[in-house]
Amino acid sequence: MSKLDRELMRGAGPAAVLSLLSSREMYGYELVEQLDQRTDGVLKMGQSTLYPLLYNLEAKGLVKGVWRSADSGRDRKYYHLTAAGKKRLARDAEQLTAFSGAMKALGLLARAPAPISHVPVL
């Protein structure tokens, strides 16, 4: 499946990142890889796009980044969801569900999509 259009990505991107971080903390490169792999490339975003998105989420207090040494000995900045981020994720999930339901009612969707958290990791 091809990547989403930029306009759709603008709305879906933050929710996708929040969703990934809801399971565990991740570092930047890992987030890029997960978005690509777990959505089959649909939510693949340019690596230069991810960091601005993370900074925005961090500025809004939805995620927090912490520098730590990785197993390799190198420093990495790990991002995790804050309480505000969890609330925001819940709200986004609700809205996306309503959105997809509406699209289905209009006949745009063949069936209701599974929640993001249930997309199997490849």
Next chain:
Amino acid sequence: MIHTALRAVMPTTYLNTWLSRRALRRLIARAELPRPVTDLIADVCARTHLRRSEQLDVARELTAHFQSGLESGASMEDVIAAFGDPKRAARSIARAKRAARHPTIRYLQHAILAVVLLSTSVVLFYAFTLYRYYAGEPNVTRNYLAEIRAPVLAIPDQDRAWPLYVRAIQEFGAIPREIARDGFAAGPGAQTWPFIRKYLAAHTQGLATLREAAGKPVLGFDYADLSWQKAAMRARSPEHPPGMDVPIADNPIVVSILLPHLHELRNAARILAADARIAAEDEDKQRYLANLEAIFGISRQLMSEPFTLSHLVALAVAELAMSVAREQVATDLLGDADLARLASGVARSPARASPGGMIILDLESERVIVEDILQRIFTDDGRGGGRLIEGELGDIERQFGVALPHPLARNGIFPLRALAVASRRKLQDQLDLAMAAAERDQRRPLSAHAQRSCDEEFAKLTDLGLDLAFPIYASMREGDGWAGSLFLTRDHVEAHRAALLTAIAAKRHQLATGAWPTALDQLVPRYLAQAPPDPLDPRSPLRIRTTKDALVIYSAGINKTDDNAQGINDRWLAPPNPGSQTFYDAGTLELWLDNPSTAPQQDDWILILLPN
């Protein structure tokens, strides 16, 4: 090492900004990434134009990102390609980082930026204003001094009075100390009177020269030739050497043109007035009348000058002569022929009345003064417009000795006046309006003084910034209301003249019939060409009334009601200081004219009282 320790303790403080570019390069280099990757990271960081600490954060994150990418097995080319466009990345990162800054810092940054922009704008605007002010040049096209000199220089020498006045000054020589303090204004009974008598008796030649000068048809004073002052000073103060000659420029600004002859002519009038009083005491009526005719002659000569100030002095001189004449009208000094001769001089001075009965003043010098200022401190766009510039202002200020003490303050501040001064076109248009109003106003009678509005029009020149553009003009004007005061002075002289002519006619009637007239009709047309109008009620003639002690010539006053000469006694025409130019309380008169309800109930104005 120090840098590493500091970063460990305070990983993202502003302290890092002090470590500048070297820290950034060192951080990127320490990641041991391939050169194209480190160049990419450095390029992205530089393009963000973020603060150094923020760039360090970004560099740190991007180096970790590319390290992760390479460690995952991707090739250098792949990780670079996957990163995306560095320019767009830098823009997005910068936007996000700025949005993440603390709001207070953001606001402070915006405020600082605003202040910097505003300050820069102000500085640029000020520089532009300075440039426009100092870069412009005036276009002085008219030489007003040459214009007013031309008719004077065309006068044949034998018709010019001024050289004779100069000779008279030399003939009089030094003025004794006893007289010098109060001058010749003192009259009989004053402490200095004996000194005046003695002095004038010793200077009959000077008096004769004055009379000869006053009899010339024109004054002929050359405004560019002040060399006579040396001779005058030498004659008056032989012990004090005269000062240096101050050369007059070819085309000086009109406001700098000196009129020292006015003082000399006023002095000459006072000398003649004093001698007239002496002649009256000595019952020498020919000398008495000759002196009065000379004083009237001086007033007529001054009226022919192109300056309003000269006309003001002319009015004062005529007033002096009329005051001296009044003293003898009711006495037995003058016979019928003498009184007729006196009336002839009074009727022609300071100028013949226009057909409407008014003395018309020449106000053109007021226009000339302003237009000359405009041509010297404004540019000329060829269409009557222009902007304020330095022009000749600095030179004029130095000439008048009014420059601001500190040149930097003056040169720095003065150009800003251009922001508050109207254009040359607007000032010229307003001047035209004011002059037209002045010409209308001087043709209104005294009773219509409240409708005179030209002072308001002249005041608008100040509103348009003329005083700001040329500060010396403000000091010359002596405040608002100068035109109204000038016209009131003219009205006063006219009223005095009308009353005096009536008094002379009444005296002639008395000499002929043995009694005062009971009505003005008895004097017309034998002794008066026509009944003079009441100055405060032009529709009615002056009024006369005989009492057991005197003949009273009076006006019905502001309320225009004839109260049979009851009311204000002899205030209006009685000079508070004999010989001075201030003949009445102009402020009170204006108040009553503007608000008739404030005038006294019974307010007949007694103009002349002729005792039996």
